[in-house]
Amino acid sequence: MSLMLSPSMMCADFSNLASQVKQLDEAGVDMYHMDVMDGKYVPNFALGPEDYRTIRKLTNKSLDAHLMIENPRNYVEFFSELGADLIYFCPDAEVQPARTIDDIHALGKKAGIAVNTGTSFAMVEELLPKIDYVLVMTVHPGFAGQPFQDFVLPKLDRFISAKKKYGYVLGIDGAVSRTKITKLHAQGVDNFILGTSALFGKEKSFAETINEIRKENE
Structure with missing residues (x-):
């Protein structure tokens, strides 16, 4: 699959949100990544319903919903009605x-399933025939700005190997630098969640950064 670039909107500047979404749209991002946290499943809060409604109104591009919450099944219909095109949940x-x-x-x-750092390939393998997307967490879930957890790479290799058999789109989320994108896309990762490591808080415009990443991975 071609390279997918999905900005993590918990890293956006919400005081300037409409402008940021417009710039990201114009930069040609593929999908907006929406982290939903309840302060229970992970020790943080992020992107509540009003945030979701606002961003949905600002763009026609696809939105996911990454449900880092307890009992996610209870909220699937709710986020579907808010406009999610793809819903990730944590199987554990x-x-x-x-x-x-x-x-x-x-x-x-x-x-989609989001595979946390402490969740093994074997724990979710039986679900793979049923899902459309796999998102492997490369940081511990809950907070932006953490270091990349290299110990998950052998697990990621197993998802890369299984991707052809099951046909899912494979992504990673957490400390996704441009170097990591180039290396892991070549190995078979499709979708990259872009936060502060590669996209937000940089001197370059979103368009410059996105264009450069795409050229680096042609």
Whole structure:
């Protein structure tokens, strides 16, 4: 699959949100990554319903919903109605993750699993025939600005190897630098969540950065 670049909107400047979304749209990003945190499943809060509604109104591009919350199945329909095109959930947060996937598909949405640093390939392998996207966390979930966790790379290799068999889109989320994008895209990762390591808070414009990343990975 071609390179997908998905800005992590928890890293955006919300005092200038409309302008930032317009600039990101014009830069040609592929999908907006929306972290939803409840302060329970992870020790932080992020992107509540009003944030989601606002960004949905500002762009026609696809939005995901990365549900880092307890009992995510209870909120699948809610975020679908808010305009999510793809819903990720953490399988370890759900009693019956296969039913959560079915619920997402029943709503006409893409279903994804977010694989935390402490979740093994074996723990989610049986779900792979059912899902559309896999998002491997390369930092511990909950906070931006953490270092990349190299110990997850052998696990990532297993998801890369299984991708052809199961047909999912494979992404990574956490400390995604341009160097990491170039190396891991060549190995088979499709989708990169862009935060402060590669996109936000830089002197260059979003368009310059996105264009450079795409040229580096042609």
